[in-house]
Amino acid sequence: MKKTEIVIIGGGVVGASVAYHLTMRGAKDVLILERGTAQGSGSTGKATGGVRAQFETEINIKMSLYSLDFLVNCGFDCAYEPRGYLFFATDEKQFDYVRRNVEFQKKIGVKDVEVVDKKEIEKICPILNTEDIVGGSFGANDGFVNPLAIMRGFTEQALENGAKIQFETQVSAIETEGGKVVAVATNKGRIECEKVVIATGAWAREIANTAGIDLPVSPQKRQIVWAKSEKTLPENLPMVIDIGSGFHFRPARDFVDHAANSDNTEVLFAYPDPDERESTDTDFDESFIGRVYEKAKHRSPFLFDTKIIREKCRAGLYENTPDHHAILGGCDVEGLYFANGFSGHGVMHSPATGKALSEIILDGKASFLDVSCLSFDRFAKGELLHETAFI
Numbered sequence: 001m002k003k004t005e006i007v008i009i010g011g012g013v014v015g016a017s018v019a020y021h022l023t024m025r026g027a028k029d030v031l032i033l034e035r036g037t038a039q040g041s042g043s044t045g046k047a048t049g050g051v052r053a054q055f056e057t058e059i060n061i062k063m064s065l066y067s068l069d070f071l072v073n074c075g076f077d078c079a080y081e082p083r084g085y086l087f088f089a090t091d092e093k094q095f096d097y098v099r100r101n102v103e104f105q106k107k108i109g110v111k112d113v114e115v116v117d118k119k120e121i122e123k124i125c126p127i128l129n130t131e132d133i134v135g136g137s138f139g140a141n142d143g144f145v146n147p148l149a150i151m152r153g154f155t156e157q158a159l160e161n162g163a164k165i166q167f168e169t170q171v172s173a174i175e176t177e178g179g180k181v182v183a184v185a186t187n188k189g190r191i192e193c194e195k196v197v198i199a200t201g202a203w204a205r206e207i208a209n210t211a212g213i214d215l216p217v218s219p220q221k222r223q224i225v226w227a228k229s230e231k232t233l234p235e236n237l238p239m240v241i242d243i244g245s246g247f248h249f250r251p252a253r254d255f256v257d258h259a260a261n262s263d264n265t266e267v268l269f270a271y272p273d274p275d276e277r278e279s280t281d282t283d284f285d286e287s288f289i290g291r292v293y294e295k296a297k298h299r300s301p302f303l304f305d306t307k308i309i310r311e312k313c314r315a316g317l318y319e320n321t322p323d324h325h326a327i328l329g330g331c332d333v334e335g336l337y338f339a340n341g342f343s344g345h346g347v348m349h350s351p352a353t354g355k356a357l358s359e360i361i362l363d364g365k366a367s368f369l370d371v372s373c374l375s376f377d378r379f380a381k382g383e384l385l386h387e388t389a390f391i
């Protein structure tokens with residue numbers, strides 16, 4: 001039987017960040033257990049790599065500010081491209097919401113975010129049909145990163161610092177005695193440990209259940225259409241998002257084939273399908289293509305004229321919580337910690353998450369940022385947060 005101090009279940013970008021931050025603080029006995037044969041088989045390998053500070057709540061904005069700064073200065077190449085995020089509104093109510101958000105974001109410390117009018121929107125994104133657009137916001141420091149590079153950067157440094165990673169190891173249960181974590185059961189045998197971090201993304205609920213915790217994390221399919229245009233995309237095209245429908249598009253980045261789209265003709269587009277039910281199904285649904293193109297038809301004839309690259313379209317899982325905010329920290333079971341429920345923002349918030357978990361585990365609470373509003377007990381207390389700027 002093996003023994004270790006801290007087990008991290010899940011070797012995606014979040015588990016890797018927790019391992020990195022723990023070992024940067026001097027923790028040595030850290031073991032990541034990953035059921036796949038390699039890292040990146042979960043949502044991290046499906047993410048498109050958007051980063052932004054344009055959120056509605058203070059905690060999400062602060063998580064982003066810390067994380068963006070980290071990604072720029074961490075020393076490993078995250079392929080950060082500050083292309084910007086353009087949100088646009090099609091009625092005055094939405095535009096008021098945008099104005100309030102921008103004002104609040106600036107107050108919290110977001111730089112280079114501005115309210116933009118229709119003319120400015122046309123300059124930033126010349127391929128939009130703007131006839132029904134009333135205004136929007138543009139955050140110039142928002143942009144794109146490579147999720148796999150971040151995950152690898154965290155992992156390599158954590159391993160160098162003494163952490164270990166074990167593949168093809170599926171955790172089936174977290175064992176507790178007298179309200180304390182004592183071990184995890186796996187297909188490779190039992191591993192005694194004092195602390196467990198659940199970093200299993202969309203599969204967090206089932207594993208938390210084995211320790212008697214009902215963790216409100218629901219998996220939901222998210223799909224991306226990947227297409228090629230005969231014409232070059234506008235130079236410096238940012239991420240562009242319709243606040244009303246969530247329809248969005250951006251230039252494509254292939255994190256495996258880096259030469260792809262070097263001629264700037266490939267684009268990703270998608271929208272959050274309100275009819276998508278809770279499920280762990282990751283098969284790409286062909287009917288999504290027609291529905292996305294239908295939305296593109298009105299918003300951008302340029303996008304409507306693109307040709308689908310079917311083999312690059314994909315589906316992955318969001319890990320949603322009831323208030324679309326992460327669940328970070330401990331619970332009544334001593335030694336059990338959560339790094340879950342990112343509701344589609346897990347890559348961009350992975351640096352702040354790892355930092356928070358390392359401080360909570362080693363010091364009892366996070367001091368770099370007060371993350372107590374993200375604790376698990378907010379659900380029992382009825383202290384849910386409110387964020388509508390999610391896509």
Ligand SMILES: Cc1cc2nc3c(=O)[nH]c(=O)nc-3n(C[C@H](O)[C@H](O)[C@H](O)COP(=O)(O)OP(=O)(O)OC[C@H]3O[C@@H](n4cnc5c(N)ncnc54)[C@H](O)[C@@H]3O)c2cc1C
Nearest residue numbers: 010012013014035042043044050171201316345346347348
């Ligand atoms: C289409 C799409 C686009 C997205 N775009 C963005 C974006 O632009 N920006 C952004 O920030 N986020 C984005 N996301 C969300 C982001 O991908 C996730 O929030 C993030 O990857 C979560 O990381 P994770 O490490 O928690 O989970 P994962 O990457 O899913 O890792 C969890 C790991 O746990 C392992 N595991 C599960 N159960 C067990 C078990 N019992 N035992 C052992 N191992 C186990 C899995 O194999 C997996 O490797 C997107 C997601 C999708 C689907």
